[in-house]
Amino acid sequence: MSPAKAPARPRLLARAPSVESLFIATFVLLGFRLGVRPIGDNSMLTHLRTGIDIARGAGIPRTDPYSFTAAGTRWVVQSWLPEWTYGLAHRLGGFRLVVLEQAVLTALVAWLLARLVRTGSPVRTALAGVVAFAMGAAFWAPRPLLFGLLCMALTITIVERRRSHWLLVPVVWLWVNSHGSFPLGLVYLGARALGEWRDWRAWPSDAVRYIGGFAAGLLAGAINPLGPRLLAFPFTLGAKRDVFARIVEWRSPDFQATGPRVALVALTIALVLLVRWRVAWRDTVPAVVFVTLGLVAARNLPLAAVVLAPIVARALRQPDLPVQAREQTPGQLRLNRLVMAAIAAAVATFALSVFTRPGLDLDAYPEEATTFAEDNGLLGRSHRVASLDFIGNYLQLRYGRSVKVFVDDRVDMYPRAVSDDYSSLLRGKRNALDVLARHDIDVVLWEQDLPLTSILAATGKWQQVFLDEDGWVVFQRVG
Helix, strand or coil: CCCCCCCCCCHHHHCCCCHHHHHHHHHHHHHHHHHCCCECCHHHHHHHHHHHHHHHHHCCCCECCCECCCCCCECCCCCHHHHHHHHHHHHHHHHHHHHHHHHHHHHHHHHHHHHHCCCCCHHHHHHHHHHHHHHHHHHCCCCCHHHHHHHHHHHHHHHHCCCCHHHHHHHHHHHHCCCCCCHHHHHHHHHHHHHHHHHHCCCCHHHHHHHHHHHHHHHHHCCCCCCCHHHHHHHHHHHHHHHHCCCHHHCCCCCCCHHHHHHHHHHHHHHHHHHHCCCCHHHHHHHHHHHHHHHHCHHHHHHHHHHHHHHHHHHHCCCCCCCCCCCCCHHHHHHHHHHHHHHHHHHHHHHHHHHHCCCECCCCCCHHHHHHHHHCCCCCCCCCEEECHHHHHHHHHHHHHHCCECCCCCCCCCCHHHHHHHHHHHHCCCCHHHHHHHCCCCEEEEECCCHHHHHHHHHCCEEEEEECCCCEEEEEECC
16 A cells, blocks of 8 residues: 655745745845945945946056056056946946946855855854854955955855866956956865865865866966956065055954954854864865955955855754754745745845935045035146045046046055155155155145145145035145
């Protein structure tokens, strides 16, 4: 006598999402919400301007077109591909469409990160996801870094799910042409291979294949409008280590602000989990390498979060933590379906909200002071303006190539002497006036509270012609 068959579950209920899937969808929603913020990141302003110029037919710059201190200096536009997408999005729908592009990217990163933390248990997946997100999301800036995070997450997903190593070829090509963090993908694969060798005392064939696939992707990455120089670009930055040390994101994280503090707590929890359950060497080596990199430079923390995501999930899947699987009732499945619909509606609402507000957030920039300088003929070819580096990014977006800046934040491109001169102005050193004279600067757009303002006021050779309530001041050389 054959056993009685269980009644078939209605198709609609069978397709209802699980509780774990709802947590993953929630993380995607949070990622999308992070991305729909108006753009105010100063680096992104130059990326936007470069992309707009590329989309208009000016081509990818080979030398610096935006400053008078580095005009003609070779500029390797590492992120030409994301910039082209920004320019195309701007041409089709303005800055709001660029914001929507950033939101899609953050949602994709969130989705991949959430899949990497899956444990099979809704509660543990949620815990692993919160740890991974809290560690890195505060550093998800709206710029080509998102492409780097996406490619790192894709690389780890391919390895974790043992997909074909040839899938790394298009991923690495995208990475090479988007962001200079691509060598860290090879660091991850090497660290994982070393850990697997320590576990098994033999080189695993999978690790060798994935490293080979990554190497093939690097070779493919050389096929681009700028050629092989994109591959060499990240390795040229070491010659300016002391200059990069002046930049906040290239220094060790400052855990005083709220976002970095949350990241520190999450990192501590992740390390406790790893030590408590004694994860394998294949996880320990990458974790140690990327945690170290994250503590050396804040810009590496979001990449470290992606690397740690599947490791934390494995720690939470240890055998001494039993999973109590429970069949959900039809009512619970209907509720899951309603929750998923609500999440989808929230994503749609956030997407529509992008088109109801400005695509740029320029409150931190001297718009009023810049307008004054423009209206009074203090900008343009007849004047050389010195400003803070992030103001240089703002001027580039606002005026393109028609107003040449003193500096911006592209420290990899500027000659060391220019970076040193900017440091003298920023810190108000004794040679600050000599720097202004040597570069024929006759207008200074600065913050009132910085030392240079007092120096200019004391000389009698500079006249303050503008001051706004936010503390932005414009000085003009007398005579």
